[in-house]
Amino acid sequence: MPLNWKTGGLLLGLVFFAAVLLVKPIGVSTQFVILDGIVADAVSADLVTKTEDGYSSTNAYLDKSGGKYAKSVANPFNYGFIFVLAMALGGFLSVIARGGLSARERRIPALWRANFGDSPAKRYAAAFVGGFVVLYGARLAGGCTSGHMMSGMMQTSLSGYIFALGAFAAAVPVSLMLFKKEA
């Protein structure tokens, strides 16, 4: 059972506030691009090159906004990337601290099992396809649930509201179609 919404909401709000107080608003999905870039740059070294006044890339997306992403690919030890690694570690420690997940839950989440049975292949295929669509969508939108929806709406940014509208307009019907049974 998760934390009561009053405690959980307050804590989550404090984390988003701390981020904008001390550094900048939270965002995650860019780092999928940066990791892709790091891997691709390791395979073909001419993807990102250092120029006189920064970095440039043969990939138009990494090269945009004055090579902002190219720079992060060349220097993985940057705020955004370390932030996501620390977030993963935080999740790991938190789960360990509350006794870890059951083997059953690690294999397939309860709600999925209640609706689609015990086939891991089916669940893993859905998660893979879901991941592809989520990150493709997030990059097209220029942000994800953290950057656009939480950080964006918190700052009263118009783009955050447009994003949230789109996300829920698709998520609710798809979820209603998929999950008839409640776990």
Added chain:
Amino acid sequence: MSIILAILIGLAFGIVLDRIGASNPTWIGRMLSLKNLHLMKTILLAIGTGSVLMFAGQMLGLVEVGHMSVKTAYAGVFLGGLLLGAGWALSGYCPGTGVVAAASGRRDALFFVAGGLLGAAAYMVTYPAWKASGLLDAIAGGKVTLGTVPGARYDGLSALPGDVLGIVLGLIFIAVAFALPERLSREPAAMQPAE
């Protein structure tokens, strides 16, 4: 210094995402299929709390207005939002919670992250076509906030004082969090209780 903050804030974010159930696809699915809105209440309270603290902090001069980072509005934001929403419902993960779930031992989340890396790579490759389509062109002023925030480098969609508006909207988010019922429909009698 910024790396230390990245570690501290990142750790806190990961811990809280786990503890509120956001990295558990079952709780995401219950929320998105409108069966149990507990997580929705959490999220609304968080946005409201963050908003009130940030804008009140700005008015008191305690929070740098320059730390704000407002993203551009364009048609692709809505389109991308639709895609993300569909994938979020199917997988039960968004980018941040998927990473947290993978780190917490959920095997399906590893597939989510792998799919995500491929999806992000696909976007990197197809980006020029989106750019050429005009769907990435700024609308309604681009990087704008709903009101005009004093001292911010962003324009306001309206001339309303952006900091006051931010606090009012934040309070509305908090009020909705309290008003929203945990369940919209009564639990079917034959159903086993949720955990």
